[in-house]
Amino acid sequence: MITTLPQPTSRKPDTSLYERRESAVRSYARSMPRQFTKAQGVWMHDNQGGRYLDFLSGCSTLNYGHNHPVLKQALLDYIEADGIAHGLDLHTDAKAAFLEALETIVLTPRRLDYRAMFTGPTGTNAVEAAIKLARKVTGRELVIAFTNGFHGMTLGALACTGNAAKRGGAGVPLAHVSHEPYDGYHGSGVDTADLLERRLSDPSSGLDAPAAILVETVQGEGGLNAASPQWLRKISAIARRHGALMIVDDIQAGCGRTGSFFSFEGMGFTPDIVTMAKSLSGMGLPFALTLFRPELDQWAPGEHNGTFRGNNHAFVTATATLRHFWSNTQLQKDIARRGALIERRLEAIALQHGLSTRGRGMMRGIDVGSGEIAAGVTAACFDRGLIIETSGAHDEIVKILAPLIIDDAQLSAGIDILENCIREALSSPYGVAAE
Numbered sequence: 001m002i003t004t005l006p007q008p009t010s011r012k013p014d015t016s017l018y019e020r021r022e023s024a025v026r027s028y029a030r031s032m033p034r035q036f037t038k039a040q041g042v043w044m045h046d047n048q049g050g051r052y053l054d055f056l057s058g059c060s061t062l063n064y065g066h067n068h069p070v071l072k073q074a075l076l077d078y079i080e081a082d083g084i085a086h087g088l089d090l091h092t093d094a095k096a097a098f099l100e101a102l103e104t105i106v107l108t109p110r111r112l113d114y115r116a117m118f119t120g121p122t123g124t125n126a127v128e129a130a131i132k133l134a135r136k137v138t139g140r141e142l143v144i145a146f147t148n149g150f151h152g153m154t155l156g157a158l159a160c161t162g163n164a165a166k167r168g169g170a171g172v173p174l175a176h177v178s179h180e181p182y183d184g185y186h187g188s189g190v191d192t193a194d195l196l197e198r199r200l201s202d203p204s205s206g207l208d209a210p211a212a213i214l215v216e217t218v219q220g221e222g223g224l225n226a227a228s229p230q231w232l233r234k235i236s237a238i239a240r241r242h243g244a245l246m247i248v249d250d251i252q253a254g255c256g257r258t259g260s261f262f263s264f265e266g267m268g269f270t271p272d273i274v275t276m277a278k279s280l281s282g283m284g285l286p287f288a289l290t291l292f293r294p295e296l297d298q299w300a301p302g303e304h305n306g307t308f309r310g311n312n313h314a315f316v317t318a319t320a321t322l323r324h325f326w327s328n329t330q331l332q333k334d335i336a337r338r339g340a341l342i343e344r345r346l347e348a349i350a351l352q353h354g355l356s357t358r359g360r361g362m363m364r365g366i367d368v369g370s371g372e373i374a375a376g377v378t379a380a381c382f383d384r385g386l387i388i389e390t391s392g393a394h395d396e397i398v399k400i401l402a403p404l405i406i407d408d409a410q411l412s413a414g415i416d417i418l419e420n421c422i423r424e425a426l427s428s429p430y431g432v433a434a435e
């Protein structure tokens with residue numbers, strides 16, 4: 001029998017240890033003050049016996065749920081056999097198996113010819129490598145990124161990130177990036193790709209010739225804005241025309257989140273460079289990858305490195321993920337159906353309250369009007385056992401990032417909770433907190 005209802009605990013545990021010893025930089029822990037002990041599939045369990053339905057999935061790092069049995073067993077077998085845990089960038093069985101799976105399951109069937117660069121294991125490392133390579137290959141400095149884009153926290157990637165609060169942490173000027181309006185930024189009447197083309201082809205616009213155009217197909221942190229295929233094709237053509245490389249940051253939108261392995265599949269363009277991380281390992285292990293056309297592979301050996309480039313345990317679980325989930329079309333069918341279910345339910349809620357929805361595939365959200373209302377909604381959801389977060393310039397979008405493998409009944413049960421919390425937040429003058 002499939003159980004669909006969360007059973008949260010209401011008693012907040014003592015958090016004084018964290019307040020005393022953990023940096024104030026912690027954030028998610030503040031809005032979900034429980035101590036979690038274990039997790040399986042779509043469920044997270046706290047140390048008081050509470051059970052929570054996970055609609056956050058580690059910001060799309062746990063697309064296949066928590067501790068998927070197939071991935072867990074692959075890793076347990078590998079460790080049991082004393083498989084290499086750390087090998088710098090040495091050739092290992094685990095790396096060979098991953099590269100082979102990447103080639104045969106992902107690249108060849110999609111007619112993509114990319115080389116794989118294993119960067120340090122977080123997304124921001126993959127972005128740093130991508131923009132560094134683009135600058136090296138083109139001999140240009142400027143990167144064009146977009147309004148509401150999010151690309152990571154290290155200086156190069158942070159310079160490409162739009163959010164002022166995040167940028168403020170840099171402490172130095174964030175230079176050599178121009179933030180151009182994303183698709184829809186000026187409303188549906190203005191094609192911002194045409195604006196970019198105009199600026200780049202006007203020798204007096206003040207915009208330098210760019211090394212790269214860095215774009216998310218759906219803006220994960222920036223509000224679930226989904227670019228249209230036409231706009232992305234135009235951006236790709238603009239990059240080519242002006243001698244820039246097109247980098248798709250697929251760290252959050254990739255790995256099936258929007259319906260296909262890469263978020264740009266079937267859209268009629270091929271990025272020069274693709275960054276991946278988050279759900280790449282399949283099990284939440286740190287693992288990042290920068291993919292690029294072979295002609296761009298102009299690195300000298302060791303010119304860009306990192307002690308933890310290529311995480312062998314992550315190679316093992318990533319290989320198991322590709323074999324189990326991506327060597328047939330079942331998951332993609334499930335994502336299409338579940339994505340449509342989420343869309344239908346969110347559209348109905350939006351219609352009822354005069355709100356609007358965002359996103360694509362299983363990467364969707366609803367604009368509840370303000371960050372304050374959204375925070376009230378997510379807090380009320382958490383009190384009812386639903387882990388869900390916000391996104392957007394003002395944190396005004398409540399976003400659903402359920403595991404891709406969630407059962408349809410569990411998905412509906414979670415959306416029921418969200419629907420009730422939105423209704424209460426919008427109907428009570430005191431907001432949901434007054435309950």
Ligand SMILES: *Cc1c(COP(=O)(O)O)cnc(C)c1O
Binds near residue numbers: 122150151152220277
């Ligand atoms: C999360 C994210 C990053 C940064 O990844 P980290 O692992 O946090 O460094 C970069 N780009 C996008 C689109 C992301 O969602």
